[in-house]
Amino acid sequence: MAKQPKDSSTSPATTQQGKGGGEKQPGRLKQIGMVAKVVHQQSPRTIPIAVGIALGVLAVAIVGGLIFGYWMYWLPFGVLVAFLSGFLFFSRSAQRLQYQMLEGQLGAGMAVLENMRGDWSVEPGVNGNRSMDIVHRAVGRPGIVLVGEGDPQRLKPLIAAEKKRLSRVAYNTPIYDVQVGNAEGQVHIAKLQRSMVKLPRNLGKAEVAELRYRLKALPPAMQMPKGPMPRGAKMPKMPKSQNQ
Structure with a gap:
């Protein structure tokens, strides 16, 4: 007797993953809970301070209601402002901790670029060397932005070579360059975004689309290190801040 096929609708792969086999993303509340857990581990005082700020604002609203009356207005307004005040402090603190955790890691600048708001497209590792100095490319309304991570002196020839390579298809498009780091002339990771x-916004949407099309035809730099990545070297992922 032939065996009946198992019902794939109840298989672990189906229950653990969403449609198309992709991993199901956690909901907004779960994301906030995950961020709160990390924040509490890194800075135990942050959440109590945020709660204290919220309670302080709410207390002011209650006192205002007692003095001036109009409870119907003071109390709902106080609850809303109290929640927003505490949550804003928590969000700013979480973002600051994220930058502290990213600082000094390989690919920290790329992690920030991937979470930028606006019409940006990012190409990681368009140029690099064996010393793990690396250049990323971001394309948006300002034009082309080359973001380098690593030693300032070693990044200079990498960025110059990438600008020369881009000039074949970029024509008159502005090309900016930024180095991420703590050395003189570099931009701190927290200030990159x-x-x-x-x-400045130098290009319209149609011009940006045309520029991206031209860049696709550009061959790779072929200067990335051919050897294996250092053991444990990974591109970090930056959690999205809640106040964006």
Whole structure:
């Protein structure tokens, strides 16, 4: 007698993954809980301070209601402002801790670029060397931004070579370069996103789309290290901040 096929709808692979075999993403509340757990581990005082700020704002609203009356307005408004105040402090603290955890890691700049808001497309590791100095490329309304991570002196020829390579298809498109790090002339990891946002918008949406199309035809630099990555070297992932 032929064996009946098992019902695939109840298999572990199906229950653990979403449609198309992809891993199901956690919900917003679960994400906040995961961030809160990390924040508590790294800075145990952050959450109590956030709660204290919220309670303080709520207390002011209650006192305002007692003095001026109009409880119908003071109490709901106080609850809303109290929650937003505490949550804003928590979000800023979580983002600051994220940058501290990323600082000094290989690919920290790339982790920030991948979480940038706006119409940006990012290409990791367009150039590099055996010393693990690496250059990423971001394309958006300002034009092309080359983001280097590593030693400032070794990054200079890498960025210069990448600019020369891009000039074949970029034509008159502005090309900016930023080095991430703590050395003189470099941008701290916590300020990278801010410095990118401050760049002028030189291109329209159609021009950005055309630029991306031209860049696809550009052959790779072929200067990335051919040897294996150092043991334990990974591109870190940056959790999305809640205040973005």
